[in-house]
Amino acid sequence: MVEGPSARAYAMRIDAKLKGEVVRLFWARSRRLFVSPKVVVGKRVDRAESFGKNIILKLEELAIRLHLMMYGTIHLYRLDEPLLKPERMVRLWLEGDRLRLVAYNAPIVELDSYERLMSRLRVELGPDPLRSEWNPEEAARRLKASGTKVGIALLDQRVIAGIGNILRNEILFRAGIHPERHVDDLNMEEVNRIVEEAKRLTDMFLKRKIKGERIGPILMIYNRFRQACINCGGPVKFYLQEPIKRKTFVCERCQH
Numbered sequence: 001m002v003e004g005p006s007a008r009a010y011a012m013r014i015d016a017k018l019k020g021e022v023v024r025l026f027w028a029r030s031r032r033l034f035v036s037p038k039v040v041v042g043k044r045v046d047r048a049e050s051f052g053k054n055i056i057l058k059l060e061e062l063a064i065r066l067h068l069m070m071y072g073t074i075h076l077y078r079l080d081e082p083l084l085k086p087e088r089m090v091r092l093w094l095e096g097d098r099l100r101l102v103a104y105n106a107p108i109v110e111l112d113s114y115e116r117l118m119s120r121l122r123v124e125l126g127p128d129p130l131r132s133e134w135n136p137e138e139a140a141r142r143l144k145a146s147g148t149k150v151g152i153a154l155l156d157q158r159v160i161a162g163i164g165n166i167l168r169n170e171i172l173f174r175a176g177i178h179p180e181r182h183v184d185d186l187n188m189e190e191v192n193r194i195v196e197e198a199k200r201l202t203d204m205f206l207k208r209k210i211k212g213e214r215i216g217p218i219l220m221i222y223n224r225f226r227q228a229c230i231n232c233g234g235p236v237k238f239y240l241q242e243p244i245k246r247k248t249f250v251c252e253r254c255q256h
């Protein structure tokens with residue numbers, strides 16, 4: 001499952017290897033090609049970045065957006081290397097003079113001008129803790145205005161971009177907030193605590209991803225429902241939060 005930190009780690013890896021490469025061959029299987037794929041050939045890869053769970057390749061005035069959802073992957077190959085997966089799974093193929101980027105099973109592949117693509121994302125997404133324009137006050141405002149339970153609001157990409165289910169559970173445990181609390185009942189100190197944990201944990205997850213370390217060892221509540229709470233020794237409760245039906249872990253002694 002790709003959360004914001006995984007998307008950023010992908011982008012950093014692509015950026016380090018593909019920056020400066022001039023596109024010689026490009027094709028994509030997608031209904032979201034808003035400019036002709038032909039114009040990609042001859043463009044230089046300026047950088048790769050992420051916004052929420054999206055990976056964005058900037059190619060001069062153009063951009064490609066990839067969203068991997070649950071099953072998508074991106075591979076970088078030397079030109080003489082064979083593909084690791086069958087060609088029917090390929091959604092995007094971008095080849096330069098040295099390397100080839102192949103995206104498999106990515107449900108969203110979009111091609112457009114960089115400006116248009118980024119302005120659409122700025123409408124669709126809330127502040128991203130991993131981007132330089134991160135704005136905690138704006139995130140707090142959006143969380144408070146979301147009009148739903150906090151556990152549901154945190155997965156809404158318009159509130160904070162890049163939060164997935166693992167981060168959501170860990171943020172609420174560390175902030176001591178029960179996922180069933182309605183945001184209208186949270187005071188500003190609680191809202192700010194959640195936003196601070198979102199930033200702190202997103203950074204921590206990214207650090208481990210960059211080092212190639214698993215995040216399992218730093219999880220305090222996620223998937224620990226047969227174990228005692230790490231904080232108080234009490235039982236960890238597991239349920240599917242309605243109506244989103246996402247795996248939810250809570251210690252009702254530590255989270256109020």
Ligand SMILES: [Zn+2]
Pocket residue numbers: 229230231232233234251252253254255
């Ligand atoms: Zn506890």
